[in-house]
Amino acid sequence: xxxxxxxxxxxxxxxxxxxxxxxxxxxxxxxxxxxxxxxxxxxxxxxxxxxxxxxxxxxxxxxxxxxxxxxxxxxxxxxxxxxxxxxxxxxxxxxxxxxxxxxxxxxxxxxxxxxxxxxxxx
Numbered sequence: 001x002x003x004x005x006x007x008x009x010x011x012x013x014x015x016x017x018x019x020x021x022x023x024x025x026x027x028x029x030x031x032x033x034x035x036x037x038x039x040x041x042x043x044x045x046x047x048x049x050x051x052x053x054x055x056x057x058x059x060x061x062x063x064x065x066x067x068x069x070x071x072x073x074x075x076x077x078x079x080x081x082x083x084x085x086x087x088x089x090x091x092x093x094x095x096x097x098x099x100x101x102x103x104x105x106x107x108x109x110x111x112x113x114x115x116x117x118x119x120x121x122x
Contacts, residue, residue: 012088019084026077030070033110037066040114050121058117065113069106076102 041063044056080099087093 012091015088016085019081019088022084023077023081026073026080030073030077033066033073034070037063037069037110040066040117052120055117055120058113058120062110062113062117065110069110072106073103 041059044059048055048059076099080096083094083096
């Protein structure tokens with residue numbers, strides 16, 4: 001990068017820093033979702049008094065889905081971060097509709113799994 005390009009990018013420092021903060025917020029979200037899945041599964045098998053093969057399987061499914069969901073968030077967010085970084089450098093802006101739609105859909109599925117788990121449990 002030439003000195004002129006470096007000076008040009010200094011005026012976009014706030015956008016780059018905001019992009020990094022957003023990326024780190026998504027990473028924290030992914031860690032939290034994986035934690036929720038782990039907590040739900042481990043509490044079911046540690047504290048749960050009801051032993052039913054369907055409920056046990058659903059509990060494990062919630063944990064596995066949460067781990068996959070967290071992994072997908074990390075992959076898509078890293079891709080999105082790099083795209084936004086390139087867009088800032090190129091002085092362009094495109095909203096990330098697909099990323100938001102994917103995350104929202106997966107969160108909805110996870111909530112439905114948890115609700116189904118509670119429905120079977122009680």
